[in-house]
């Protein structure tokens with residue numbers, strides 16, 4: 884059954900943005916022991932560059948020199964970057980140590 888314009892407008896007003904949902908997560912940072920690291924490189928591979936766009940938590944960014952960097956503090960452990968770059972060796976991915984990492988509050 885199709886929604887009326889009025890129903891679609893009401894749904895749009897109650898829709899929650901991803902950023903708002905991510906705000907509810909909490910992270911226990913394992914200082915000095917990031918669970919994901921990027922292999923040192925001068926020029927990033929296409930897969931590394933893709934991570935700056937597809938990581939849902941925005942953990943990857945490009946430095947002024949063009950290299951891809953990660954700040955894994957907000958990682959949701961979804962595994963997207965592991966699937967994309969795990970085999971190439973562009974990144975090293977491990978789960979955080981027990982008790983560290985993301986703490987989901989709503990799901």
Ligand code: SF4
Nearest residue numbers: 938958959961962964
């Ligand atoms: S596991 Fe997911 S959230 Fe964490 S850095 Fe990789 S893509 Fe981002």
